[in-house]
Amino acid sequence: MKVAVIGAGPAGVRAVEQLLRAGIEPTWIEEAPDGGGRIYQRPPAGFTRGHRALYGADARRARALHAALDALKPRTDWRPGTLVWNIRPREGALDTLANGGTRGELRYDALILCTGAMDRVVPIPGWTLPGVTTLGAAQIALKAQGVAIGARPVFVGTGPLLWLAALQYAKAGAAPALVLDTTPFLTKLLASAGLLWNAPTFLRGLRYMASLRARRVHIAEDATPLAIEGEGAATALRWRDSGWREHVTPCDAVALGWGLKPEAQLADLAGVPFRFDATQRNWIPERDAAGRTPAPGVYLAGDGAGIGGAEVAELSGARAALALLEDRRRGFDHSLRAHLDRRLRTEARFRAALERAFPFPAHLAARMPDETILCRCEAVTAGELRAAAREGAPEVNRAKALSRVGMGRCQGRVCGPPAAEVLADALGVTIEQAGRLRGQPPVKPLPMPVVA
Secondary structure (H helix, E strand, O other): OOEEEEOOOHHHHHHHHHHHHOOOOOEEEOOOOOOOOOOOOOOOOOOOOOHHHHHHHHHHHHHHHHHHHHHHHHHOEEEOOEEEEEEEOOOOEEEEEEOOOEEEEEEOOEEEEOOOEEEOOOOOOOOOOOOEEEHHHHHHHHHHHOOOOOOOEEEEEEOHHHHHHHHHHHHHOOOOOEEEEOOOHHHHHHOHHHHHHHHHHHHHHHHHHHHHHHOOOOEEEOOEEEEEEOOOOOOEEEEEOOOOOEEEEEOOEEEEEEOEEEOOHHHHHOOOOEEEEOOOOEEEEOOOOOOEOOOOOEEEOHHHHOOOOHHHHHHHHHHHHHHHHHHOOOOOOHHHHHHHHHHHHHHHHHHHHHHHHOOOOHHHHHOOOOOOEEEOOOOEEHHHHHHHHHOOOOOHHHHHHHHOOOOOOOOOOOOHHHHHHHHHHHHOOOHHHHOOOOOOOOOOOOOHHHHO
16 A cells, blocks of 8 residues: 655654554655754754754654654655645646656555645735745744844734744844734633643743743734835834834834644645634635545645644644554554544644634734735735725635736735635625635646756
């Protein structure tokens, strides 16, 4: 049986671990030069900062995952630096691009997609200026390159990653000029009881916040970012506090992020149907609690199947592998299956509370000024998308045809969610009715010689 595992983050590592225990040697494909995922991204060889400095409270978990990764690689058909840019489910084939130039094809009987997630952003005026990144990119710069995006950066958004990234920068010596959280404190407080489903993680989050305050980092909650200002580069953030007073905070970089969205294009190409998750306000591929999808032979795990975090990714990676083994009538650990099911049910309750505590600010996306660049790849403004709505676009794919929103390099991975919010508001329909941008191959740009 030919099994392919796509992704070598927490979900991919634990999925491969269970497959090897059952005697199945999978082909293991990772787009990055090495595994670990974004949360446990490894620095280049010779990097001197240790696990504690890089991953903080997650250092022990990162070290364990890296050790497992290194032990598993030699026992698999390990293919780092390889992009899966298309899936042809009828043929059971993957189209790949290795090391930026070698095109290939891989046949499979079963597929476990562990494709992870990416930042979800709300475009604001000035977000295309040099010096503006996502929260995830700010973390990557620190972990993978040992550099900060600025000496006095501003962090804007909501969710645990906002506070974690800000604290990591403060500890690295680049104290944030401002941490702006769009969520009111009362909203977080009302969701706190549900966060006790994972008390250690909840308490860790409180420590992040307390540590930033102890370092006298300027924190604004229930605040609204208005614009990033600067000539040629970001030099200040203009924002409004909960009392509707405007402020300008000087800075030399800005990191934006309002939670995460699944990287689910490959699931789309594999024929997996999608559903709208109102709690996460995300479109997610359909799967059962074990990771099975309606597409034969396709399993999902980790944040690419719905945002759950690194701990859930490890659990769901192992669970998806057990589901595959069960479906193929291979031996597996039944007690482990029961343990994973219990943990995943508990974590689902925690995640639901977390989404209530840090909701996506749909109103900010829906009501962005007309002149705001919404799709930076094609330089499409929010006003142009609203014009497409007036021209009769009933959902985002038709709006894409009329305005070119989502037709650029990222294929809507960045602008798709806020574009749907703008369109839904303009049409007076629900965000679910506005739809989602369908996945198209190649999922990422390919070099022209490869296409030729």
